Amino acid sequence: xxxxxxxxxxxxxxxxxxxxxxxxxxxxxxxxxxxxxxxxxxxxxxxxxxxxxxxxxxxxxxxxxxxxxxxxxxxxxxxxxxxxxxxxxxxxxxxxxxxxxxxxxxxxxxxxxxxxxxxxxxxxxxxxxxxxxxxxxxxxxxxxxxxxxxxxxxxxxxxxxxxxxxxxxxxxxxxxxxxxxxxxxxxxxxxxxxxxxxxxxxxxxxxxxxxxxxxxxxxxxxxxxxxxxxxxxxxxxxxxxxxxxxxxxxxxxxxxxxxxxxxxxxxxxxxxxxxxxxxxxxxxxxxxxxxxxxxxxxxxxxxxxxxxxxxxxxxxxxxxxxxxxxxxxxxxxxxxxxxxxxxxxxxxxxxxxxxxxxxxxxxxxxxxxxxxxxxxxxxxxxxxxxxxxxxxxxxxxxxxxxxxxxxxxxxxxxxxxxxxxxxxxxxxxxxxxxxxxxxxxxxxxxxxxxxxxxxxxxxxxxxxxxxxxxxxxxxxxxxxxxxxxxxxxxxxxxxxxxxxxxxxxxxxxxxxxxxxxxxxxxxxxxxxxxxxxxxxxxxxxxxxxxxxxxxxxxxxxxxxxxxxxxxxxxxxxxxxxxxxxxxxxxxxxxxxxxxxxxxxxx
Amino acid sequence: xxxxxxxxxxxxxxxxxxxxxxxxxxxxxxxxxxxxxxxxxxxxxxxxxxxxxxxxxxxxxxxxxxxxxxxxxxxxxxxxxxxxxxxxxxxxxxxxxxxxxxxxxxxxxxxxxxx
Numbered sequence: 001x002x003x004x005x006x007x008x009x010x011x012x013x014x015x016x017x018x019x020x021x022x023x024x025x026x027x028x029x030x031x032x033x034x035x036x037x038x039x040x041x042x043x044x045x046x047x048x049x050x051x052x053x054x055x056x057x058x059x060x061x062x063x064x065x066x067x068x069x070x071x072x073x074x075x076x077x078x079x080x081x082x083x084x085x086x087x088x089x090x091x092x093x094x095x096x097x098x099x100x101x102x103x104x105x106x107x108x109x110x111x112x113x114x115x116x117x118x119x120x121x122x123x124x125x126x127x128x129x130x131x132x133x134x135x136x137x138x139x140x141x142x143x144x145x146x147x148x149x150x151x152x153x154x155x156x157x158x159x160x161x162x163x164x165x166x167x168x169x170x171x172x173x174x175x176x177x178x179x180x181x182x183x184x185x186x187x188x189x190x191x192x193x194x195x196x197x198x199x200x201x202x203x204x205x206x207x208x209x210x211x212x213x214x215x216x217x218x219x220x221x222x223x224x225x226x227x228x229x230x231x232x233x234x235x236x237x238x239x240x241x242x243x244x245x246x247x248x249x250x251x252x253x254x255x256x257x258x259x260x261x262x263x264x265x266x267x268x269x270x271x272x273x274x275x276x277x278x279x280x281x282x283x284x285x286x287x288x289x290x291x292x293x294x295x296x297x298x299x300x301x302x303x304x305x306x307x308x309x310x311x312x313x314x315x316x317x318x319x320x321x322x323x324x325x326x327x328x329x330x331x332x333x334x335x336x337x338x339x340x341x342x343x344x345x346x347x348x349x350x351x352x353x354x355x356x357x358x359x360x361x362x363x364x365x366x367x368x369x370x371x372x373x374x375x376x377x378x379x380x381x382x383x384x385x386x387x388x389x390x391x392x393x394x395x396x397x398x399x400x401x402x403x404x405x406x407x408x409x410x411x412x413x414x415x416x417x418x419x420x421x422x423x424x425x426x427x428x429x430x431x432x433x434x435x436x437x438x439x440x441x442x443x444x445x446x447x448x449x450x451x452x453x454x455x456x457x458x459x460x461x462x463x464x465x466x467x468x469x470x471x472x473x474x475x476x477x478x479x480x481x482x483x484x485x486x487x488x489x490x491x492x493x494x495x496x497x498x499x500x501x502x503x504x505x506x507x508x509x510x511x512x513x514x515x516x517x518x519x520x521x522x523x524x525x526x527x528x529x530x531x532x533x534x535x536x537x538x539x540x541x542x543x544x545x546x547x548x549x550x551x552x553x554x555x556x557x558x559x560x561x562x563x564x565x566x567x568x569x570x571x572x573x574x575x576x577x578x579x580x581x582x583x584x585x586x587x588x589x590x591x592x593x594x595x596x597x598x599x600x601x602x
Numbered sequence: 603x604x605x606x607x608x609x610x611x612x613x614x615x616x617x618x619x620x621x622x623x624x625x626x627x628x629x630x631x632x633x634x635x636x637x638x639x640x641x642x643x644x645x646x647x648x649x650x651x652x653x654x655x656x657x658x659x660x661x662x663x664x665x666x667x668x669x670x671x672x673x674x675x676x677x678x679x680x681x682x683x684x685x686x687x688x689x690x691x692x693x694x695x696x697x698x699x700x701x702x703x704x705x706x707x708x709x710x711x712x713x714x715x716x717x
Contacts (some may be wrong), residue, residue, distance in 0.1 A: 137688055150673045160671050163679075163688030166698045172691045175628040175675045177660045177667060184630050188674065205674075283646070 005030050009037065009086070009099040011056070016040060030103075032074065045071040046140065046159050047080065047196055055155055056096050064088045071387065075154055077143055078120040080105060129186075129205040130418060131157070132195050137164040140195050149205065151179040165190045167204055176205065185212040225362065236585040242327035244268050244285060246500025256315070256336045258308030274306045288321065288328070295323065304336065345500035351557045352475055356421060366413055366446045368407035377402045416443055420471060420478075428565070430587055431470045433518055434463050437507055439451050439470075440477040448481075448505065453482075453488055458508040464518055464586035468565040476561050476569075479554040480522040480580050481505060486545055487578065501525055501576055513588070517567070528573035537571045621645070621653045622682040625693075628675040629661050637676065637693050644696050649703075 008017040014037035018030055034040045044052045048070040065087045071079050086101030123130055129146035131139050134285035142157040150157065165188060166172070172188045186205040193202040228580040229237040229250050236253035240246050245268055251260045255265075257272050264271070269335070270278050281303075297319060305315040313336055320331040320561045377399045384391045420443070437459055448455050464475075484505045508521040529537055530544060555571075562569040615628040625641065627634045638657055645653040660675055670679065672688075680687040680703055689702050 161686070161688055162671070162673065163677055163690045166689050166691030166693065166695050166702070174690065174692070176673060177628060177664055177675070183661060186674075521706055 004104045005104045006102050007033075007100075009101070011037075011088075011096045014038060026549060042155050042159075043072045043074075043578075045073050045196070046138070055084070057076060059088045059096065061090045061094055064090065073141070073154075073158060075155065076120055076124055077141055078117055085278060087487070101401055103521075125153070126204075127207075131162060131203050132193065132200050133162050133164075133203060134195060134198060134200050136160045137162050146205070147179055149176060149184075162203075165201065173208070174205075184209040236336075236337075237331070238269075238334070239329055239331045240269050241329055244270065244282070244507045247329065255333065256307070256313065257305065274304050274312055277304055285330070288330075297500040302337070304415075305336075307546050313338055315566065344564075347553070348472065348557055350474070351553045352421065355475070355478060355554070356417060359417075359482075363413070363417065363447075365450050367410055370410040370413075374403050374405045374410075377406075420474065422471065428467045429469065431468055431473065432463065433509055433520060433584070434459055434474065436470055436473040436477055437509055437520070440474050440481060441507065443474075443478065444481045444485075448485060451485060452503055453485060454502075454504045456504060456506045458506065460509060460511060463509055463511050464566075464588075466518060466565065466584040467587050468561075468584070472561045473565075476558040476582065477507070477520070477522065479558050481507075483554065484522060484524035484526055484578070487524055489526075490545070491525075491527040512583075515583075516586050516588065517583050518586050520584070521579060522536070523574060525575075526577045529571060529578045534571060534573070539570070604713075619651060620682070621651050622651060622680050623653060623655045623681060624679045625655055625657050626660055626667055626670075626672045626675050626677040626679070627657060628659070630657070630659055634676075640696075641678070641693055641699075644699065648696075648700050 006019060009015070010017075015030075016035050016037065019032065032043070034043065041049055052068065052070050055066055059066050065085070067083065067085050069081065069083050071081050073079050076096050081157050082103050082105060084101060084103050086099045088096045089098040089100070091097040124144050126143055126145055129149045130141075130143040131146050132141040134140050139157050139160055139162045142154045144154075147154055147157065161271050167190050170190060174186055174188045176184050176186050178184055187208050189204045189206070191202045191204075193200050229248070231251055231253045233255055236256045237248070237250045238246060238253050239248040245266050246264050247266075249259075249264050253264075254260055259272075271283070273281055300318055302314070305313045307313055315334050316337050317332055319332045320333075322331065324330050345474065381396070381399050384395070405577050413470065416439075437457060441455060441457055445455060488503050488505070491501070495501075502525045504525050505563055506521075506523045508523070510519040510521070512519055533544060539554050559569055562582055562584070565584055567582060569580065569582045572581070623645070625638060634657070638655060639680075639707070642653075642655055645655070657667050660672065666672075667675075670678070674690050676691065676693055678689045678693060678699070685700055689699060693699060
């Protein structure tokens with residue numbers, strides 16, 4: 001390792017020459033030295049540059065030697081202190097023409113330089129771009145990452161005007177246009193430092209483009225979903241935290257409940273539930289929050305909501321859960337079912353009236369009988385009274401009693417129809433399926449007798465109750481009985497006399513404690529449902545009856561009623577006819593004890 | 603000039619009594635528009651001399667930025683009168699902007715305030 005490197009400098013052309021044998025001095029590669037004066041000056045630290053440039057100014061033909069100490073800045077950002085000794089050769093007009101001299105490294109600084117080299121290594125291997133600027137905003141140092149970012153060599157960067165960061169010991173987000181990379185986002189950190197004993201700023205840039213893009217995407221997706229959720233006006237989309245307080249409220253919720261977003265955020269959800277439903281709701285949420293398991297997920301739950309004006313609204317909701325660091329959060333989608341309920345109720349009502357209409361012929365028959373008896377009795381009385389003989393007291397009494405009893409019978413027929421025609425209650429009640437069977441059988445018995453159809457009942461002495469509306473359950477049974485009657489009648493018209501099979505309808509009521517349900521079966525001997533419609537028998541407007549005889553709504557509405565009651569209705573064929581099976585959840589003893597339910601029953 | 607925000611190149615006669623600023627930005631976003639408005643308001647309120655702010659989008663005119671050694675956006679350059687001052691950052695610290703712009707000499711103490 002040499003400690004001195006010779007050189008020759010042609011002052012007029014600016015050319016520097018170094019012997020090829022000279023490879024380095026104290027680890028400094030001489031090959032990094034440019035071969036002309038101008039480029040060489042670029043290597044010199046800017047603060048020393050002017051002095052080096054004028055290093056020949058002090059020399060004269062009488063005093064041709066000089067010694068100068070300066071620092072150079074290497075490509076890796078490290079600095080070395082050098083001592084240059086030279087002898088100047090002057091031309092005819094006393095102008096310097098040639099310099100021959102040596103460059104040596106300052107030996108005493110070597111130890112420090114090694115430390116600096118270590119530091120340089122750290123700075124150079126930094127992924128962050130680092131520049132050091134002086135108080136004029138001039139770059140005094142740039143690390144390789146900075147070179148890469150601006151696509152310029154350190155020699156070109158050092159000395160150029162960078163600018164003054166407006167931040168001070170702080171972080172700012174900036175953008176940088178990178179030649180072959182496009183626009184990147186960077187965090188600019190500035191730290192106070194010293195450079196060559198003068199105050200300076202160390203400015204570092206960290207590429208945060210990926211993070212920025214991820215943030216941007218997240219923000220966009222958040223905005224997108226928020227916009228989708230918020231602008232939905234037909235459904236309420238809300239979310240609540242584990243504390244039951246609202247964290248989101250959309251336009252649909254505003255429409256359904258009447259409150260604006262600003263009025264409700266942070267409020268407990270119980271504000272939108274009628275007071276009497278608080279307890280079960282809170283118990284549910286508490287259990288979900290504690291155990292994490294939820295039987296309600298993925299299901300549609302029907303309950304009551306409360307509008308700002310105090311009116312109760314029937315709603316359907318579905319519940320989702322997600323977890324944040326604040327605990328479980330619930331997202332709730334709510335639909336106002338008022339209109340649907342109303343439409344359904346109207347449909348049920350009109351179908352009921354249609355059933356009544358269909359029953360009119362039978363009714364006329366049924367009413368005719370007592371009326372005939374009344375007329376006959378009164379005719380007899382009139383005839384008897386025309387005669388001179390005064391009829392016996394017993395005779396008169398018998399006729400009058402008959403008139404009275406038959407009037408009673410006609411009145412009860414009319415009464416039954418009137419009860420059937422009324423609008424059902426809004427809320428489900430605890431009802432006995434036995435009552436429904438007996439009431440329907442009472443209503444149809446006479447008509448079926450007139451059609452010569454036998455009605456058999458298989459009803460146990462006791463049977464669990466179900467939840468629903470008695471009239472509606474009667475309506476379902478009535479629909480099934482009417483269908484059974486029509487099927488038997490139609491079958492009869494298609495077969496020749498004498499070959500007529502049995503004309504019988506059976507209603508069976510069964511308790512199925514294993515599944516906590518009750519089963520109601522209506523079986524007829526009407527030949528069964530045609531195979532091509534059996535799978536769509538519950539579709540609205542489907543009828544297998546003659547034109548003008550059925551509305552095609554009976555079974556569809558029955559299906560709706562049974563589904564509303566939480567049960568199922570299925571159709572199939574057995575032996576000589578159709579079998580409809582209604583399964584309804586049985587009300588357990590606890591629920592029967594519920595005072596509120598009792599009240600409703602009353 | 604490459605902006606729909608602040609057009610009109612400065613005419614020669616006017617240049618005596620006017621400060622010319624160039625704001626280098628990356629894309630004309632809503633944020634940038636606000637920055638320009640804020641900057642114009644600031645200069646109008648704090649500067650006794652008339653000020654022009656030109657906006658150069660480095661995405662559409664990268665060569666402009668390269669020529670003037672603008673590596674980072676946003677960068678605000680006071681291009682007239684001398685000395686040229688180059689400020690880097692989000693332009694939110696109005697105090698530092700005005701401090702940096704008020705420096706027109708070689709007063710080292712003043713410069714040290716910025717470092």
